[in-house]
Amino acid sequence: HFEEIETVLLKAFNRDDIHASPQGKNAYNSIIRKFLIYLADEKIVSNPSLFMSLPCVFAQSVHNVTTLSEEEQLTLNTAISSDSNGISLRSKAILHLGIHMGMRRIDIVRLTIDEIDWDQQMIRLYQAKTKYEVDLPMPDEVGNALYRYIVEERPHSDDPHVFLSEDVPHHPMKPGICMNAICEALPERQKGDFHITRRTFATNRLERGAEMDEIIELLGHQDRSSVHKYLSTNSEIGHSSDFAKLSMNEPHPDEQASLISNRLIAPFSTNIAFMSCPPMSSMNETFGSNL
DSSP states (O other): OGGGOOHHHHHHHHHTOSOOSHHHHHHHHHHHHHHHHHHHHTTSSSOTTGGGGSOSOOOOOOOOOOOOOHHHHHHHHHHTTOSSSOOOHHHHHHHHHHHHHOOOHHHHHTOBGGGEETTTTEEEEEOTTTOOEEEEEOOHHHHHHHHHIIIIISOOOSOOBSOBOSSSSOOBOOTHHHHHHHHHHOTTOOSSOTHHHHHHHHHHHHHTTOOHHHHHHHHTOSSSTTGGGGOOOSSOTTTOHHHHHOOTTSOOGGGHHHHHHHHHTHHHHHHTTGGGOOOHHHHHHHHGGGO
């Protein structure tokens, strides 16, 4: 009995629709509106504007951006700074790339040694997700962690990938190794995803006063369309003049433990002049067949 369809009935149906997402409701309503237009064209319903009872667009749902808490960041940074906690150098290097450079796990496991520019302190890579080539500045603590892993722990292999399995034959690691690294440093965080380090990295940059365009560049994005997905709004970001005044050279409180890393590793850094990164020629001599 289509002639009995009324505006009140349509609105009640739309309110109780089982589709939870805006996309689902939009798609469902689009089909119903077309059917109502057909009913009006065929004179089956008397109200030709009945289709307008259903909204065309629903507001997009907004999800809270999850980042590592200040306590978790302190614990993680302390863990990757210490030499006495049993965490492998491979896991420490992976966590450094995530929390201090915001790299995706797929890009981490696909990273090759020749993508590390030691002279310029850059990592130049072709992002697996976006298909864009990006140049990412490599902080000293990240370079130190990579160097230590390659020299002290990485198996001798002709494979160009930085991160290799410990067992023979040595092969590139799967992305799941990145979440395993988080579980090593934060045992209580057994669920979740490695992407939380990327979101934490972006949020920390914003809190320290970085411009949005700088964050977009560091994340390897081409525009602002998706950067909001990485930024937590739990803090008074953008509303506190203290955040705006923070220099990018000053440590965020969450990163105090990373300074411990630099102090612990200082003799190592001094011996290889790594604070300015060793030239590629010396890296080749040092690594030998490891490269």
